[in-house]
Amino acid sequence: MGWIDRRYQVTPLFEFLRHKEVPIGSHWMGWYYLGGVTMFFFVVQIITGVLLLMYYQPGEATSYESIRILTTKVPFGWLIRSIHSWSAHLMIVSLLLHMFSTMMLKAYRPPREITWVSGYLLFLLTLGFGFSGYLLPWNKLAYFATTVGTNIVKSVPLLGDWLLQVMRGGQDVSINTLYRFFAGHVVILPLAFVGVIGLHLLLIQRQGMAPPVGTTTAPRGMKFFPSFALRDLLLWLACLMLLITFAVFLPYGPGIPGMDWELGDKADPFAPAYPGIKPEWYFLWEYQLLKEFPPHLFGLEGPQICLFVIAILLGIWAIIPWLDRRAYRNLNSPAFTDFGWAAILFLTYLTLMGWDIGAKSGSDDPTSLQKSAHVCALWTLAAGAVVIIVRGWRFKHRWFILTGAALLQVAVHGLLGLPYLVAGVISAGAAFVIITAMFLLGRASRSSAG
Amino acid sequence: MKTFPILAVFIVWSAAAFAADQTPVKPSPKLAAMLDARDETGKPIITPEQRTYYEGLDDNLKGLLNHAADKETISRAEHLSILLSLNLSPQKLDVLLQNNCVLCHSDSANHTPDTLFVAGPSANAPAAVPMNLKEVVEDVHFRHGISCAGCHGGDPTADLGHDFVKEWPEKDRDKNRAWVVQFCARCHADPTKMHDFNPALPTDQLAKFKTSPHGHRLLDLHDDRAPSCVSCHGVHGIRPAKDPQSKVYAQRVPETCGACHASATVMAGITRADGSPMPTTQLAEYKKSVHGRALLERGDLGAPRCNTCHGNHAASPPGVAQVSKSCSICHSANASLFDGSKHKVAFDQHNWPECGKCHSNHNIAKTSDSMLSTANGGLCGDCHRQNAKDNPECIQAADYFHHTIAQLDDARKRITADSEKFAARGLDVEPISNQLNDLTDALKKSRTYVHSFSRSSFQQVAAAGEQAIGKSDELTSNARGEFKFRQYGLAVSIAAIGLLMLMIYLKLRQMER
Numbered sequence: 001m002g003w004i005d006r007r008y009q010v011t012p013l014f015e016f017l018r019h020k021e022v023p024i025g026s027h028w029m030g031w032y033y034l035g036g037v038t039m040f041f042f043v044v045q046i047i048t049g050v051l052l053l054m055y056y057q058p059g060e061a062t063s064y065e066s067i068r069i070l071t072t073k074v075p076f077g078w079l080i081r082s083i084h085s086w087s088a089h090l091m092i093v094s095l096l097l098h099m100f101s102t103m104m105l106k107a108y109r110p111p112r113e114i115t116w117v118s119g120y121l122l123f124l125l126t127l128g129f130g131f132s133g134y135l136l137p138w139n140k141l142a143y144f145a146t147t148v149g150t151n152i153v154k155s156v157p158l159l160g161d162w163l164l165q166v167m168r169g170g171q172d173v174s175i176n177t178l179y180r181f182f183a184g185h186v187v188i189l190p191l192a193f194v195g196v197i198g199l200h201l202l203l204i205q206r207q208g209m210a211p212p213v214g215t216t217t218a219p220r221g222m223k224f225f226p227s228f229a230l231r232d233l234l235l236w237l238a239c240l241m242l243l244i245t246f247a248v249f250l251p252y253g254p255g256i257p258g259m260d261w262e263l264g265d266k267a268d269p270f271a272p273a274y275p276g277i278k279p280e281w282y283f284l285w286e287y288q289l290l291k292e293f294p295p296h297l298f299g300l301e302g303p304q305i306c307l308f309v310i311a312i313l314l315g316i317w318a319i320i321p322w323l324d325r326r327a328y329r330n331l332n333s334p335a336f337t338d339f340g341w342a343a344i345l346f347l348t349y350l351t352l353m354g355w356d357i358g359a360k361s362g363s364d365d366p367t368s369l370q371k372s373a374h375v376c377a378l379w380t381l382a383a384g385a386v387v388i389i390v391r392g393w394r395f396k397h398r399w400f401i402l403t404g405a406a407l408l409q410v411a412v413h414g415l416l417g418l419p420y421l422v423a424g425v426i427s428a429g430a431a432f433v434i435i436t437a438m439f440l441l442g443r444a445s446r447s448s449a450g
Numbered sequence: 451m452k453t454f455p456i457l458a459v460f461i462v463w464s465a466a467a468f469a470a471d472q473t474p475v476k477p478s479p480k481l482a483a484m485l486d487a488r489d490e491t492g493k494p495i496i497t498p499e500q501r502t503y504y505e506g507l508d509d510n511l512k513g514l515l516n517h518a519a520d521k522e523t524i525s526r527a528e529h530l531s532i533l534l535s536l537n538l539s540p541q542k543l544d545v546l547l548q549n550n551c552v553l554c555h556s557d558s559a560n561h562t563p564d565t566l567f568v569a570g571p572s573a574n575a576p577a578a579v580p581m582n583l584k585e586v587v588e589d590v591h592f593r594h595g596i597s598c599a600g601c602h603g604g605d606p607t608a609d610l611g612h613d614f615v616k617e618w619p620e621k622d623r624d625k626n627r628a629w630v631v632q633f634c635a636r637c638h639a640d641p642t643k644m645h646d647f648n649p650a651l652p653t654d655q656l657a658k659f660k661t662s663p664h665g666h667r668l669l670d671l672h673d674d675r676a677p678s679c680v681s682c683h684g685v686h687g688i689r690p691a692k693d694p695q696s697k698v699y700a701q702r703v704p705e706t707c708g709a710c711h712a713s714a715t716v717m718a719g720i721t722r723a724d725g726s727p728m729p730t731t732q733l734a735e736y737k738k739s740v741h742g743r744a745l746l747e748r749g750d751l752g753a754p755r756c757n758t759c760h761g762n763h764a765a766s767p768p769g770v771a772q773v774s775k776s777c778s779i780c781h782s783a784n785a786s787l788f789d790g791s792k793h794k795v796a797f798d799q800h801n802w803p804e805c806g807k808c809h810s811n812h813n814i815a816k817t818s819d820s821m822l823s824t825a826n827g828g829l830c831g832d833c834h835r836q837n838a839k840d841n842p843e844c845i846q847a848a849d850y851f852h853h854t855i856a857q858l859d860d861a862r863k864r865i866t867a868d869s870e871k872f873a874a875r876g877l878d879v880e881p882i883s884n885q886l887n888d889l890t891d892a893l894k895k896s897r898t899y900v901h902s903f904s905r906s907s908f909q910q911v912a913a914a915g916e917q918a919i920g921k922s923d924e925l926t927s928n929a930r931g932e933f934k935f936r937q938y939g940l941a942v943s944i945a946a947i948g949l950l951m952l953m954i955y956l957k958l959r960q961m962e963r
Binding site: 230245 | 874875876878880936937939940943944947948950951954955957958961962
């Protein structure tokens with residue numbers, strides 16, 4: 001030890017870790033573990049990914065075949081692929097939980113803005129992993145889903161066609177696309193991910209976990225080493241247990257559309273695309289939103305406007321630390337908690353509709369879609385009601401304008417049958433009027449009091 | 451220096467020549483007047499769509515329209531409007547505009563409804579002679595340049611002429627239609643003439659027709675109900691048999707034949723060779739049969755229709771001896787097995803139609819393994835009890851066929867279900883699928899080899915199926931073992947992880963006490 005310390009001075013580092021603490025407060029400690037769980041799944045992805053790489057051979061005549069051989073002939077090959085797929089989906093689940101819990105607890109507030117932004121980048125990179133990995137088995141489902149998925153890029157103004165070509169390595173999805181996605185999936189994205197996650201972890205280690213909003217005095221702490229780290233390990237082992245159980249009993253996923261990785265038939269670029277191609281569950285909201293836009297709007301193409309809306313929403317999400325002025329001053333900011341819940345309800349409704357909940361299977365006729373929207377609306381409204389009641393009763397929240405607007409849109413679209421965008425404009429308008437009125441009234445009362 | 455002006459003059463000259471060449475054909479004053487004409491309410495007679503169609507025509511067609519307007523074969527805007535509304539392709543419009551007969555006969559000012567071509571089905575024209583402009587330009591004869599004059603005579607390029615061909619009966623054309631077949635045969639029975647249009651088309655239709663009951667009834671008995679060429683092929687819109695809109699297109703044949711054969715009125719008084727009245731249920735039976743459903747519901751153009759078994763121009767009911775010949779066109783394996791069987795001799799002795807005896811004719815249902823049953827109601831059992839009581843070994847053979855096929859079929863269903871279950875568990879089912887393919891193959895062959903009515907022949911093909919069942923059972927048992935191994939492996943792993951978790955938990959408790 002002394003030998004290393006003399007050369008590299010590691011004692012201060014060990015001292016730092018020895019004194020590092022995780023804040024304990026009135027809040028639930030569980031949220032602090034989600035980042036670790038996400039990282040655990042990522043490590044599983046790296047390990048199983050490297051193992052898959054030992055058998056996977058990208059190529060027109062080998063991609064599908066090598067995965068087939070891997071899962072049927074190679075000892076434990078089925079287990080590795082199944083764990084890789086399960087872990088991918090569970091990583092996204094835990095990542096979403098981590099992101100939304102961080103958002104609701106306002107852990108993004110200064111001095112942790114960069115931690116939020118780096119986490120946000122990790123979120124985008126993870127979606128990139130999901131999208132690129134999906135094509136690699138070169139099966140029919142992946143082929144058509146990628147064709148549909150990459151097609152969205154075409155709507156990017158001016159650069160769309162060029163970007164599509166770059167992404168696909170030609171006009172259509174071909175084996176060139178697979179080579180690109182393969183390079184992205186196993187080299188580019190991992191390199192980027194490791195870099196960003198390094199920054200993310202460094203910042204967390206340097207600044208520690210965010211204490212609850214409003215904490216001014218130094219909070220009580222739990223020793224990071226070994227108390228918190230051992231708890232982390234305990235949870236990771238539980239996750240590993242869950243992973244292998246799923247992998248053995250449900251090797252191709254839980255059987256939910258968009259969460260299914262049965263190999264099926266080999267991709268055939270000359271076969272006609274079959275109806276009902278859907279992306280993975282975490283892209284469903286985007287897929288559904290695209291469907292809700294008419295082909296043309298305000299002289300522009302519908303998908304272009306949709307992409308613009310999605311870009312705006314994602315942009316707002318990235319700069320939340322700078323928008324939330326109350327959290328900046330270490331005060332409760334109920335409006336942003338409400339914003340987080342509104343986002344969840346917005347995504348929930350779109351995802352449910354994308355899943356065709358309540359629709360006749362395989363049916364795309366308007367009455368069936370209307371019925372589906374109705375059922376999805378009821379589910380979303382019920383979830384929204386539960387959220388409002390729990391927040392109001394348990395956490396004494398009184399700020400529900402954005403959640404209300406999200407639910408109003410759901411009700412107007414799903415129950416009254418108005419177009420999705422009209423419902424969106426109505427509820428956004430209503431929220432805008434109420435917030436403006438509140439702001440003006442607040443200013444008036446402050447000035448009269450002053 | 452002089453070259454420059456020469457070059458300039460040349461360039462200007464060639465540009466001018468090019469421009470002159472590009473000058474579009476303008477409507478002649480008469481045509482222009484028609485294009486701009488308005489009705490009494492002031493509305494333009496030529497609609498914007500028709501105008502756009504006109505503008506899109508090439509110079510040649512515009513020139514032909516100018517010519518027709520100048521010669522006054524088209525003299526009214528209403529008439530021009532009808533022609534432009536047809537939206538014909540350039541080739542078809544070209545044929546139409548060079549045909550004075552159709553041009554004149556499509557102007558309502560000149561003709562009574564029975565001789566007037568209109569743009570669509572005409573309510574006033576006799577049903578047998580449609581006067582539909584859209585159809586007439588689709589007619590295969592019209593498209594080959596045999597227009598009105600080809601049948602009716604006269605000169606279509608002349609201004610006016612009704613110089614009918616000599617074969618065209620001047621009166622009582624509808625009373626005895628026997629002349630029609632002779633009329634069509636002027637060309638269709640003449641190989642030299644047909645060679646100019648379609649060398650591949652046979653020229654024996656009339657000769658065949660004369661041999662058929664249809665021909666006999668029309669030509670010898672002068673029965674008006676008997677069909678002539680136009681009954682099946684139509685008139686003023688005859689399309690090649692491969693055209694899906696043709697009345698003799700594969701999928702339309704049953705309805706075309708059924709137009710008469712399913713009609714009790716048309717068939718009244720007509721008898722079969724044995725003197726029994728001609729039935730009218732064939733079409734309804736055929737539609738329900740495997741063949742009818744394959745053709746009409748699944749769109750399988752290889753499925754047999756009326757003419758596959760009965761013939762076209764020589765259409766006649768197949769005799770007892772010919773039934774199996776018709777069936778064997780497609781079902782050759784079954785037919786050759788039957789030909790070598792004991793049944794062949796017995797059926798010949800009884801004068802039974804071979805395939806038809808068990809499978810019926812128009813009403814052929816999907817076969818079922820239960821046909822082999824020797825119990826009451828089973829085909830084999832019923833027939834043998836009635837006709838071959840002294841052969842108990844036949845009943846034993848039938849029982850053996852039935853039992854073996856049922857066994858193979860049951861095993862196939864069981865192994866398929868197992869294989870699907872294993873596939874869902876992520877096990878390798880490819881070897882089982884291969885055995886299943888062999889089993890399915892053997893089952894299919896066994897069903898075919900029933901037609902040999904020979905125990906030993908049948909046994910040879912069924913044995914392959916039994917072998918596949920044995921191998922599949924071994925493979926499914928292996929797969930079950932593999933899944934068990936996975937479950938045990940999981941249990942051990944979970945126990946190990948659980949133990950580790952317990953130790954960490956205890957360590958934490960000890961540390962934080």
